[in-house]
Amino acid sequence: xxxxxLLWQLGTSFGPLSGGSLPSAVSxxxxxxxxxxxxxxxxxxxxxxxxxxxxxLISVVLGIPAGVLVGLSPFAFxxxxxxxxxxxxxxxxxxxxxxILVFGPTTEMGIFLVVFANFFMLVxxxxxxxxxxxxxxxxxxxxxGMTKWEEIWYARIPGALxxxxxxxxxxxxxxxxxxxxxxxIGGAPSLGQQMLLxxxxxxxxxxxxIVIIFGVLGLVLARxxxxxxxxxxxxxx
Amino acid sequence: xxxxxxxxxxxxxWLPFALVAAWWVFxxxxxxxxxxxxxxxxxxxxxxxVFDNVPIHVVPSLINLFSGFSIGVLIGLVGGVIIGTNxxxxxxxxxxxxxxxxxxxVATVPIFIMIFGLSYEMRVAAIAFSAIFPTMLAVIQxxxxxxxxxxxxxxxxxxxxxxxxxxxxIPAAGPIIFSGIQVSLQVAFVVTIxxxxxxxxxxxxxxxxxxxxxxxxxxxxxxxxxxGTLGFLVNVIFNLxxxxxxxxYLASKKLS
Amino acid sequence: xxxxxxxxxxxxxxxxxxxPTGIKHVLSDISFxxxxxxxxxxVGPSGVGKTTLLRLLTGLxxxxxxxxxxxxxxxxxxxxxxxxxxxxxxRSLMPWLTVxxxxxxxxxxxxxxKTEIAETIELVLTEVGLSGNQKNYPWQLSGGMQQRVxxxxxxAVRPQLLIMDEPFASVDAQTRFDLEDLVLKVRDDFxxxxxxxxxxxxxxxxxxxxxxxxxxxxxxxKEIVKVDLPYPxxxxxxxxREEFAELRTKIYAQVRGLQ
Numbered sequence: 052x053x054x055x056x057l058l059w060q061l062g063t064s065f066g067p068l069s070g071g072s073l074p075s076a077v078s079x080x081x082x083x084x085x086x087x088x089x090x091x092x093x094x095x096x097x098x099x100x101x102x103x104x105x106x107x108l109i110s111v112v113l114g115i116p117a118g119v120l121v122g123l124s125p126f127a128f129x130x131x132x133x134x135x136x137x138x139x140x141x142x143x144x145x146x147x148x149x150x151i152l153v154f155g156p157t158t159e160m161g162i163f164l165v166v167f168a169n170f171f172m173l174v175x176x177x178x179x180x181x182x183x184x185x186x187x188x189x190x191x192x193x194x195x196g197m198t199k200w201e202e203i204w205y206a207r208i209p210g211a212l213x214x215x216x217x218x219x220x221x222x223x224x225x226x227x228x229x230x231x232x233x234x235x236i237g238g239a240p241s242l243g244q245q246m247l248l249x250x251x252x253x254x255x256x257x258x259x260x261i262v263i264i265f266g267v268l269g270l271v272l273a274r275x276x277x278x279x280x281x282x283x284x285x286x287x288x
Numbered sequence: 289x290x291x292x293x294x295x296x297x298x299x300x301x302w303l304p305f306a307l308v309a310a311w312w313v314f315x316x317x318x319x320x321x322x323x324x325x326x327x328x329x330x331x332x333x334x335x336x337x338v339f340d341n342v343p344i345h346v347v348p349s350l351i352n353l354f355s356g357f358s359i360g361v362l363i364g365l366v367g368g369v370i371i372g373t374n375x376x377x378x379x380x381x382x383x384x385x386x387x388x389x390x391x392x393x394v395a396t397v398p399i400f401i402m403i404f405g406l407s408y409e410m411r412v413a414a415i416a417f418s419a420i421f422p423t424m425l426a427v428i429q430x431x432x433x434x435x436x437x438x439x440x441x442x443x444x445x446x447x448x449x450x451x452x453x454x455x456x457x458i459p460a461a462g463p464i465i466f467s468g469i470q471v472s473l474q475v476a477f478v479v480t481i482x483x484x485x486x487x488x489x490x491x492x493x494x495x496x497x498x499x500x501x502x503x504x505x506x507x508x509x510x511x512x513x514x515x516g517t518l519g520f521l522v523n524v525i526f527n528l529x530x531x532x533x534x535x536x537y538l539a540s541k542k543l544s
Numbered sequence: 545x546x547x548x549x550x551x552x553x554x555x556x557x558x559x560x561x562x563x564p565t566g567i568k569h570v571l572s573d574i575s576f577x578x579x580x581x582x583x584x585x586x587v588g589p590s591g592v593g594k595t596t597l598l599r600l601l602t603g604l605x606x607x608x609x610x611x612x613x614x615x616x617x618x619x620x621x622x623x624x625x626x627x628x629x630x631x632x633x634x635r636s637l638m639p640w641l642t643v644x645x646x647x648x649x650x651x652x653x654x655x656x657x658k659t660e661i662a663e664t665i666e667l668v669l670t671e672v673g674l675s676g677n678q679k680n681y682p683w684q685l686s687g688g689m690q691q692r693v694x695x696x697x698x699x700a701v702r703p704q705l706l707i708m709d710e711p712f713a714s715v716d717a718q719t720r721f722d723l724e725d726l727v728l729k730v731r732d733d734f735x736x737x738x739x740x741x742x743x744x745x746x747x748x749x750x751x752x753x754x755x756x757x758x759x760x761x762x763x764x765x766k767e768i769v770k771v772d773l774p775y776p777x778x779x780x781x782x783x784x785r786e787e788f789a790e791l792r793t794k795i796y797a798q799v800r801g802l803q
Contacts (some may be wrong), residue, residue: 129304134303196622286639
């Protein structure tokens, strides 16, 4: 890590990037320190986290149960799969122009975007997980006379949890990213918007410092979720 | 056999058709400025994008996308192989790579604007930069997950390190690498649009931006639909290529 | 070893599969029966249809023609009183449930009280040598131990019929001998009618009262070999007997198509 920083510092002091607008490592880090005292920054961080987490919560609460229900019905799954396949690969940035028109550059817009980004993927993952019951287990349970409900409650749903956990892990990262996009491009109140302000007003150090903050936030969220996942899906390595 | 294929087709397609039809019908008499009737959108779509504006906007976007994507993936592959096969080097570089990976790719665009200004170089550079990391990380993971038995077998057959790398290690990591490249593609697509929405000039994103700014809502809708469809198509084509290249993997999975 | 009551019977069972390239005839005219308390092994060359026959016995599949009966009732779906032990124990035990939860699940339908269930679990775990492991998870146990849990689960429901599909193929040889002896012990204590598919002819002779040899394409019952080795059987003594060698040679030759 240190080596990279060193390279960066050298590059900006002497190399091809010197004299350009890219701030040197030292100034970026010191600006980081400066920024942390500003209340706006903390507000912006809070706003970004708010958009990300509320959006994540809504998409989880809506997406996972819907996905489980879809997965339990072969007909529903086959019908919905093309629709899900289509929507889950569309990056939310694509719909920003329309969403801005409808919601305006607001927190709600950001939350809607986060939900749009995650919902279809979560439905798909949950449905897929519920369907993917091990045939050996299914045969065993059938022989022992399990009813359909027992099969769903004791086998299909727990068996789907690893898949759902993967989906949520992706959603956690994606929520953060989309919250940033909502701010940066959509103008929603968040750190992303703040960054754009800095950049367009010609404050490279601050702009760069915010990039670092994004990285840190992303890492922290991912780590926290990793701990949560370990508790829920305890039987996987 | 034909019956089975058409049964499957009907089951897969009825819902999308029904949804589009419903949208058409429900919006037919819409007076809401933000949600024009689908028929109007469709007419405008055909008018704009078939095929007059294609060379002006679609082609530049696609060129930027593929140039940036290719450069990024190439660097990612080479870098990933170097880092993945070198324990010592990995320890120095990996933490930094991990950190950069956590940065939302779109957030790097303002940085590139700062360095390059609003130009095509900026866009390709930003796209390439974000495309590097998913591929690089996938390659590193693929190298780490190489089956030791496979490597021992290569040693016994006295393959040179280079041969081992090219003919054993990389193909073995094929599936992982491909899913990394797919993520790179998706990221590249997002950054392409982001770079256009933040900058100016030509491109589908740029077009849509101008349309929204000037309240040409129907035009904006066509832009959104076009971007969405392109995003989907790009993924579909990628999956087809992947399936062809990784035929061996999918077949051997079926056996187990 | 048996009361003489017919528990399982297969009558002229035929099984065909639809494949893209036409109809595949797997089993043709399979007939045999199992008496109460009997232990029968089903052997034959690879791919002959042993597992197919087991799936028919469990009711997971219906025969193309012919009838499978358990206790006189025709079998169209898994009948009550069935227990199974399959080869892949990691996939037949639920990793998100403890050992005791895994065993108690099939017990629910027997209408036992909470204490009775707990006692049953303790009883069967002791029988298989895993007393005290109730709160462990399957993945915390070794392969052999996991298969013992599967066996414990099978005994717990006091089944009419126990079906085993190559139950010891996924454990090492030493563990295999231990588990074979466990099966003999369980047999002694609980007298459960058992049908087991195995590739291991020695194992088939060691454990069974009779060995059903499947052969041919489509497969039919080439012979049903009675195993008269005396009980109690013993890994060293029984396998050392002349009759053991004769039986295994005979069966092996049939499986290889030499007789």
